[in-house]
Amino acid sequence: MWLAMFRPLFKSKKFLVSILVFIFIVLLGLVGPIVYPVDPTGYAGPFERPPSREFPLGTDTYGGDLLAKVLNGTRTSLYIGFLTAVISMSIGIIIGPISAIKGGIVDEVLMSFTNIVLTIPNILLAILIATYLKVRSAEVIALLLGVLGWPWFARAVRSQLLSLINREYVKLSRMAGYSDLRLAFEDLIPGIATYAFMSFILFINGGILGEAGLSLIGLGPTKGVSLGLVLQWAVLMEAVRRGIWWWFVPPGVIIVALTSSLLMITTAMDEVFNPRLREK
Amino acid sequence: MKGYALRPFLKYVSRKFIFLLVTYFIAITIVFILPRAIPGNPLSTLLRQIFQQGQANPELIRSVHKTLMEEFGLGKPWYEQYIDFITRAFKGDLGTSISSYPKKTLDLIAPVMPWTLILLIPSIITAWIIGNTLGAIAGFKRGSFTDKFTLNFSLIVSQIPYYWLGMLLIFTLSVKLHIFPGQGGYSQGTIPAFTLKFILDMLYHYILPFLSIVISALGGWAIGTRVLVIYELDADYVNFGELLGLKEKTVFSYIFRNSILPQVTGLALSLGGALGGALITEIIFNYPGTGYLLFRALSTLDYPLIQGIFIILIGSVYLANFLVDFVYALIDPRIRLGQSEGS
Numbered sequence: 001m002w003l004a005m006f007r008p009l010f011k012s013k014k015f016l017v018s019i020l021v022f023i024f025i026v027l028l029g030l031v032g033p034i035v036y037p038v039d040p041t042g043y044a045g046p047f048e049r050p051p052s053r054e055f056p057l058g059t060d061t062y063g064g065d066l067l068a069k070v071l072n073g074t075r076t077s078l079y080i081g082f083l084t085a086v087i088s089m090s091i092g093i094i095i096g097p098i099s100a101i102k103g104g105i106v107d108e109v110l111m112s113f114t115n116i117v118l119t120i121p122n123i124l125l126a127i128l129i130a131t132y133l134k135v136r137s138a139e140v141i142a143l144l145l146g147v148l149g150w151p152w153f154a155r156a157v158r159s160q161l162l163s164l165i166n167r168e169y170v171k172l173s174r175m176a177g178y179s180d181l182r183l184a185f186e187d188l189i190p191g192i193a194t195y196a197f198m199s200f201i202l203f204i205n206g207g208i209l210g211e212a213g214l215s216l217i218g219l220g221p222t223k224g225v226s227l228g229l230v231l232q233w234a235v236l237m238e239a240v241r242r243g244i245w246w247w248f249v250p251p252g253v254i255i256v257a258l259t260s261s262l263l264m265i266t267t268a269m270d271e272v273f274n275p276r277l278r279e280k
Numbered sequence: 281m282k283g284y285a286l287r288p289f290l291k292y293v294s295r296k297f298i299f300l301l302v303t304y305f306i307a308i309t310i311v312f313i314l315p316r317a318i319p320g321n322p323l324s325t326l327l328r329q330i331f332q333q334g335q336a337n338p339e340l341i342r343s344v345h346k347t348l349m350e351e352f353g354l355g356k357p358w359y360e361q362y363i364d365f366i367t368r369a370f371k372g373d374l375g376t377s378i379s380s381y382p383k384k385t386l387d388l389i390a391p392v393m394p395w396t397l398i399l400l401i402p403s404i405i406t407a408w409i410i411g412n413t414l415g416a417i418a419g420f421k422r423g424s425f426t427d428k429f430t431l432n433f434s435l436i437v438s439q440i441p442y443y444w445l446g447m448l449l450i451f452t453l454s455v456k457l458h459i460f461p462g463q464g465g466y467s468q469g470t471i472p473a474f475t476l477k478f479i480l481d482m483l484y485h486y487i488l489p490f491l492s493i494v495i496s497a498l499g500g501w502a503i504g505t506r507v508l509v510i511y512e513l514d515a516d517y518v519n520f521g522e523l524l525g526l527k528e529k530t531v532f533s534y535i536f537r538n539s540i541l542p543q544v545t546g547l548a549l550s551l552g553g554a555l556g557g558a559l560i561t562e563i564i565f566n567y568p569g570t571g572y573l574l575f576r577a578l579s580t581l582d583y584p585l586i587q588g589i590f591i592i593l594i595g596s597v598y599l600a601n602f603l604v605d606f607v608y609a610l611i612d613p614r615i616r617l618g619q620s621e622g623s
Binding site: 014116118120121122124127128129132133209212216219231234235240252260263264267270276 | 299300302303306307310311314315318431432435436438439440441443444447448450451454455456462463503507510511514549551552553555556557559560563564574575578579581583586587590593594597598601
């Protein structure tokens with residue numbers, strides 16, 4: 001059944017290309033540091049050397065090996081993105097259905113709360129909170145971005161569920177005396193599974209880009225390596241104006257390739273599974 | 281506007297206004313709570329540090345310490361601190377900067393704010409217009425080469441952070457090709473003035489940061505509008521119009537108007553994120569705006585200045601939100617005529 005469902009997806013060229021790019025970058029992050037076991041925080045050799053046989057992506061101002069930094073940074077960025085998505089998703093998947101199923105005053109309170117978080121500029125708030133945290137691990141950054149990122153998803157889940165709730169089969173389940181929890185898990189949430197999966201991917205993007213943004217203003221993880229931190233040091237050391245392209249180009253290319261391949265995966269899925277977008 | 285339509289319009293606008301006022305109040309409250317709620321209270325840590333450094337210039341340090349104690353009211357119970365904070369915030373007193381003592385934070389923010397607005401507003405509006413038009417054309421000609429190209433281009437471009445595109449533009453067009461200046465808001469050594477020479481110089485420095493924001497921001501709008509237009513293609517009025525033999529251009533303009541409406545609300549919601557991106561872009565370009573000031577405040581841990589910048593920025597985002605909602609109410613006939621509340 002699963003195979004038949006996903007078969008049309010593999011006919012989409014866009015899906016195939018983007019999933020290959022995505023898998024390639026995930027492998028870079030997961031396997032790369034093992035295959036290329038250079039310490040990303042150590043001093044590998046001469047300063048600011050362009051890419052060479054010895055240092056495939058060159059070195060930075062402190063003689064750090066940039067390939068090692070980028071590989072390990074990709075791993076951290078993927079981890080932060082994934083964790084952010086798990087956190088945002090969990091909050092949204094609780095608030096959205098409760099709001100839709102309970103209705104009335106519960107719905108009203110939850111949605112006002114959601115709208116307030118939605119309108120507070122979350123990047124600004126993330127900057128403000130990060131300012132006061134002296135020690136910021138990758139997990140703290142993910143928590144920060146995850147806790148601020150869920151509102152649009154909760155709203156969309158609620159409105160999609162509201163249109164499901166009036167269907168016959170849901171009414172029958174209600175008459176059969178299903179509890180709200182059983183109703184949510186058996187009748188409603190499966191109906192939004194594709195949408196939730198696509199949102200999860202967008203949350204990953206939010207986490208990766210959010211980490212890069214926070215790092216650039218000096219509020220990224222306080223230890224370890226991430227793509228954002230590599231970019232931050234490139235900016236601090238004026239790599240751009242001094243023409244040290246091997247410092248700031250690779251991390252940006254990975255960020256853009258990673259997030260746009262993920263976005264393309266969701267678009268390709270939407271084109272296959274959403275009847276209103278399917279080409280006639 | 282006809283008389284019967286005024287009431288629902290006013291109702292909609294005043295509801296939006298009250299909502300924003302409440303949210304702003306909550307935002308200020310968060311700004312108040314944060315430093316006090318975080319373990320190790322960064323404010324008192326800072327005060328202690330300042331006090332310990334007092335050997336160099338005891339006189340100055342003592343007065344900084346005194347001002348901070350007064351403004352943060354750390355000795356008082358929390359509710360008194362809170363009331364003090366809110367009343368001062370509404371009076372426009374955002375405290376005294378530590379790194380530029382004894383300057384008021386508001387006096388530091390006021391001169392840099394226009395630079396940020398000049399950078400942000402034209403670029404996000406340009407991106408919105410170009411992006412939506414591209415997306416609408418792509419959706420209208422769905423399946424064509426134009427559509428596929430626009431979609432794939434937008435999917436990639438929308439994921440490029442403003443600041444990274446900025447870095448690429450500086451490297452290629454400034455460092456390598458020497459076409460545009462790669463930093464600052466104007467040439468070093470000139471003094472901002474209302475002369476033609478200065479304005480031209482400013483525009484020359486403006487192009488790269490402007491382009492970084494426009495190019496990366498238009499992708500998202502194009503993707504969204506394309507889908508909205510495709511949804512509209514199935515609508516009854518489109519089929520009817522085509523049956524009537526209306527010109528393609530006329531049908532397109534109807535579709536465009538209908539699908540652009542949700543994107544107006546989208547503009548309001550995207551402002552916060554766009555501002556965040558623009559602040560970082562300013563840092564990359566050493567552009568003399570709020571982002572640059574914030575960066576300086578962050579690196580010196582000037583908490584009053586950081587707080588002040590946030591209160592002003594969040595307030596501006598809310599004000600802009602409200603203006604967009606107001607425009608939305610003016611152009612959406614459903615609200616204008618009071619048929620429904622809109623989305």
